[in-house]
Amino acid sequence: MKAKVHFTKMQGAGNDYIYVNTLLYNIANPEEAARVWSKPHTGIGSDGLVLIGEVDMPEADYSMRIFNADGSEAMMCGNASRCIGKYLYEKGITHKTDIRLLTKSGIKTLHLNVAHERVCSVTVDMSEPKLYNTRQFIGSDNRSEQLITLTADGEDWPGTFVSMGNPHFVIFTEKLNQIDIARIGNILEHHEAFPERCNIEFAQVMDNGHIRMRVWERGSGITMACGTGACATAVAAALTGRKGRESVIEMDGGNVTIKWDETNNHIYMTGPAEFVFEGEIELPDGEPPTN
Numbered sequence: 001m002k003a004k005v006h007f008t009k010m011q012g013a014g015n016d017y018i019y020v021n022t023l024l025y026n027i028a029n030p031e032e033a034a035r036v037w038s039k040p041h042t043g044i045g046s047d048g049l050v051l052i053g054e055v056d057m058p059e060a061d062y063s064m065r066i067f068n069a070d071g072s073e074a075m076m077c078g079n080a081s082r083c084i085g086k087y088l089y090e091k092g093i094t095h096k097t098d099i100r101l102l103t104k105s106g107i108k109t110l111h112l113n114v115a116h117e118r119v120c121s122v123t124v125d126m127s128e129p130k131l132y133n134t135r136q137f138i139g140s141d142n143r144s145e146q147l148i149t150l151t152a153d154g155e156d157w158p159g160t161f162v163s164m165g166n167p168h169f170v171i172f173t174e175k176l177n178q179i180d181i182a183r184i185g186n187i188l189e190h191h192e193a194f195p196e197r198c199n200i201e202f203a204q205v206m207d208n209g210h211i212r213m214r215v216w217e218r219g220s221g222i223t224m225a226c227g228t229g230a231c232a233t234a235v236a237a238a239l240t241g242r243k244g245r246e247s248v249i250e251m252d253g254g255n256v257t258i259k260w261d262e263t264n265n266h267i268y269m270t271g272p273a274e275f276v277f278e279g280e281i282e283l284p285d286g287e288p289p290t291n
């Protein structure tokens, strides 16, 4: 009989992942599990898979690994980090309201905003943004060289390349609703300028001062929100003089607030995290039995 795994589906601003507690279940092939389980009709349906684990170091409390729907592993996930905070606290795994989470992009600190034993929102210290001129790292606050113009579908797309652990190319536009995100996003994700592929954000400053953002995620396609993408968008807006150091990013599935701290250059993201449902699912073919 195939082994079954208990999973929890959660969403942060509509960015939905399957969460597995690897203290209880071993997933030997998470790339395959992400591909099979993320499918909407034959799987659970999600933007990918997130593994929550233990750490063996005093500097961190728990670990996170994130796999996109195509099975590729990413360095970091902003929306999932908030959901992990809620998961750990509301399932009684920790009583801490400040949690240090080890990711492939370093340790991120989560601050849980709790009322009546419920996590209402989570603020994540996302560390410093890094700016690249495609292949070349150009520092963390270099305003002169950031605008890069790429061509897709016969059109020029000027944007800013920001790494929040994950790579993001942020394009500001005045015609957000007219852009074919799936087509242009897919072309730019695979553009030769990005040997490791890229997440693509399309953004517009709205009359209410918020930034409306839609995203094509590397490895998952169109999603309803992207936390690292929202941070990258706020950074690009500040660097290009469109906004100050604080922005509200409106995405299809909800809003997050981003603050870029002048004193330590860190980005702080605050936003929602919600449970959707839980269940059990068989490991995909080829997985050894779980412990």
Ligand SMILES: N[C@@H](CCC[C@H](N)C(=O)O)C(=O)O
Binding pocket: 015, 066, 068, 073, 074, 075, 076, 077, 078, 079, 080, 166, 167, 199, 217, 218, 219, 220, 223, 225, 226, 227, 228, 229
């Ligand atoms: N949705 C995430 C980012 C997930 C990884 C990304 N698709 C990548 O491959 O870099 C977020 O909320 O940050």
